[in-house]
Amino acid sequence: MVGTVDGLVPVVKGNGYGFGRSMLFREAASFAGEVAVGTVAEAVAVGRDGVQPEALTVLTPTLRVPPALPSTAVLTVGSSEHVRVLREQGWRGRVHIKLRSSMHRYGVQREDVHDLMNEVEAAGFSPFGFMFHPPLLEGVRTEDSTIAEIDEWMPYLDPRLPLSVSHIGVPAHRALRARHPQRTIRLRLGTALWHGDKSFLRLAADVLDRHTVGPETRAGYRLIRVVDGGIIILVGAGSSHGVAPLADGRSPFHHRRQRLTMLEAPHMHTSMLLVGRNQEPPDVGDWLDLQRPLITTFPDEIVWT
Numbered sequence: 118m119v120g121t122v123d124g125l126v127p128v129v130k131g132n133g134y135g136f137g138r139s140m141l142f143r144e145a146a147s148f149a150g151e152v153a154v155g156t157v158a159e160a161v162a163v164g165r166d167g168v169q170p171e172a173l174t175v176l177t178p179t180l181r182v183p184p185a186l187p188s189t190a191v192l193t194v195g196s197s198e199h200v201r202v203l204r205e206q207g208w209r210g211r212v213h214i215k216l217r218s219s220m221h222r223y224g225v226q227r228e229d230v231h232d233l234m235n236e237v238e239a240a241g242f243s244p245f246g247f248m249f250h251p252p253l254l255e256g257v258r259t260e261d262s263t264i265a266e267i268d269e270w271m272p273y274l275d276p277r278l279p280l281s282v283s284h285i286g287v288p289a290h291r292a293l294r295a296r297h298p299q300r301t302i303r304l305r306l307g308t309a310l311w312h313g314d315k316s317f318l319r320l321a322a323d324v325l326d327r328h329t330v331g332p333e334t335r336a337g338y339r340l341i342r343v344v345d346g347g348i349i350i351l352v353g354a355g356s357s358h359g360v361a362p363l364a365d366g367r368s369p370f371h372h373r374r375q376r377l378t379m380l381e382a383p384h385m386h387t388s389m390l391l392v393g394r395n396q397e398p399p400d401v402g403d404w405l406d407l408q409r410p411l412i413t414t415f416p417d418e419i420v421w422t
Contacts, residue, residue, distance in 0.1 A: 124290070124294070124301070124302065124303040124304055125149055125303070125304055125306060125310075126149065126151045126152070126153055126174065126281055126303050126304065126305045126306070127141075127145035127148075127149050127152055127153070127305075127306060127307070127310055128152075128153045128154075128176070128283070128305055128306060128307030128310070129141045129142045129145050129152060129153070129154055129163070129307075130153070130154050130155030130156075130159055130176065130307065131155060131412060132359070132412065132413065132414065132415055134307065134308065134311040134312060134411055134412055135318075135320075135411030135412065135414050135416065136311065136411075136419060137419070138154075138159065138162065138163055139163065139166055140419075141311060142154075142163045142166065142168060143166065143168050145170070146168045146169070146170045149170060150170055150171040150172060151170060151171065151172040151173075151174055151191075151303070152170045152172075152173060152174070153173075153174040153175075153176050153305055153307075154173065154174070154175060154176065155175075155176055155177055156175060156176075156177050156179065157175055157179045157181065157182070157183055157186055157190075157192075158183070159175075160173055160175050160186055160187060160190050161183050161185045161186055161187070164185065164186070164187035169187060169189050170189065171189060172189060172191050172211070172245070173187055173189045173190045173191065174190075174191045174193075174213060174245075174281075175190055175191065175192050175193055176193060176248070177193065177223070178192075178193050178194060178195050178196075178199045178215065178223055179192060179193075179203075180199075180202050181202075181206065182203065182206045182207070182208050188210075190210065190211075191210070191211040191212065191213055191245045192208065192210065192211070192212050192213070193212065193213045193214075193215050193223070193248060194212050194213070194214060194215065194233070194237065194242075195214070195215035195216075195217065195223040195224040195225050196223075196225060196233070197232075197233065197236055200233070200236045200237055200240050200242070201240075203240070203242070204240040204241070204242075208242065209241045209242065210242065210243065211242070211243045211244075211245040212237060212242045212243070212244060212245060213245050213246055213247065213248045213281075214230065214233060214234065214237065214244065214246070214247050214248070214278075215247075215248050215250075216230070216247055216248065216249045216270060216274075218249055218250055218251045218252065218266065219251065219252060219266060220250060220251065220252050222250065223250075224250075227269070227270060227273045230273050230274070231273070234275065244275075244278055245278070246278045246279040246280060246281060246301075246303075247274055247278055247279070247280045247281070248280075248281050248282075248305075249267060249270065249280060249281070249282045249283070250283050250284065251263045251266060251267075251282070251283070251284050251285070252284070253284060260285055260286060260288075260289040263284070263285055263289070264285075264289060264292060264293060264296075267280075267282060267293060268296070271297060271300070274300075276299055276300050279300070279301035279302065279303055280300060280301070280302050280303070281302075281303040281304070281305050282302065282303070282304060282305065283304075283305040283306070283307070285304070286309070287304070290302065290304040308412065312411060315411075318411070319406065320406070320407040320408075320409060320411070320414060320416070321404040321405060321406055321407055322352045322353055322354035322358075322360070322370070322388070322404070322405050322407050323352070323353050323402065323403070323404050323405075324350055324351070324352055324353075324399050324400065324401050324402060324403045324404075324405065325351050325352065325353045325387070325401065326351040326401060327348055327349060327350045327351065327398060327399075327400075327401060328348070328349055329346070329347070329348050329349075329394075330343055330346055330347065330348075330349055331346045332344065332345055332346040333346075334346060336349060336380060336389070337380050337381040337389050338381060338384050339381050341380055341381050343380070343391060345393070345394070346394060347391050347392055347393050347394055348391070348392040348393075348394065348396075348398045349380060349389055349390070349391060349392075350377065350389070350390040350391070350392055350398060350399060351387055351388075351389060351390075352370065352387065352388040352389075352390060352405060353386065353387065353417075354383070354386070354387075354388055354407065355383040355384050355385045355386045355387045355388050356382075356383045356384055356385055357385050357386050357415070358386070358414060358415050358416065358417070359409060359413045359414040359415050360383045360388060360407065360409060360414070361382065361383060361409070362379065362382060362383075363408065368390070369407055369408040369409050370388065370390060370405045370406070370407060370408075371405060371406040371407075371408065372399045372403070372405050372406070373397075377390045377392065377399075377405065378390060378391050378392070379391070
């Protein structure tokens with residue numbers, strides 16, 4: 118049953134892609150025998166919910182085994198050092214072998230994979246499969262080049278063990294399986310699974326207060342000088358929610374399709390915006406559209422309509 122739904126391994130990590138890990142983990146475990154989380158800390162956290170798939174894969178290699186780690190956990194090793202540390206801590210469970218891609222993050226190189234497999238077995242671990250994480254595709258490479266890179270790995274991998282791959286689409290996954298019918302190739306999906314169609318998703322923050330300030334007033338945590346005066350808008354979302362200026366420094370807040378200027382960078386639970394006296398300000402209770410990636414936001418509430 119492991120890896121059901123035609124080889125799909127759902128990923129539930131970080132902030133739960135904006136929905137929260139607990140909710141997504143329960144959903145993922147309802148249709149997949151293997152669910153992946155980011156770290157051992159996340160594995161312990163989701164384990165408290167009492168929902169356990171057959172395999173709880175931890176994607177990031179770890180140097181510690183928490184006492185409360187669920188028994189269904191599958192840890193990841195990508196080097197001899199990872200194997201040594203886990204062995205010394207008494208780990209005798211299942212492990213994924215991480216393969217180093219052209220990202221050059223974690224993982225063993227092709228010429229060393231057989232030696233690492235021998236070390237895994239000598240340590241008393243149970244090899245569960247191989248994992249591959251290619252670079253992001255957008256503007257960097259094509260899926261064809263990623264498939265070619267995976268093809269180069271195949272002669273080095275034990276065909277009895279499954280290979281799970283991320284950051285490719287369903288058509289590329291099908292193409293890989295067709296090219297290697299003797300192998301089990303699973304598709305790890307996170308963002309593409311939970312955010313496949315974002316047209317029905319909206320981030321919003323409410324206006325909690327507003328007041329007028331005169332010219333040359335200083336306001337905000339940093340006492341920013343408001344040269345011409347204006348209307349300060351206090352919004353119920355800040356850095357604790359993952360709200361920050363956009364990469365180019367612009368404000369992420371919009372009202373009636375108009376971008377609102379930030380007085381200063383968001384802080385904790387409030388953002389301070391500044392509207393000129395000749396502009397139409399939002400009212401207390403209005404909801405502003407918020408332009409932020411869901412994978413870095415922590416909403417107070419999720420509303421389904």
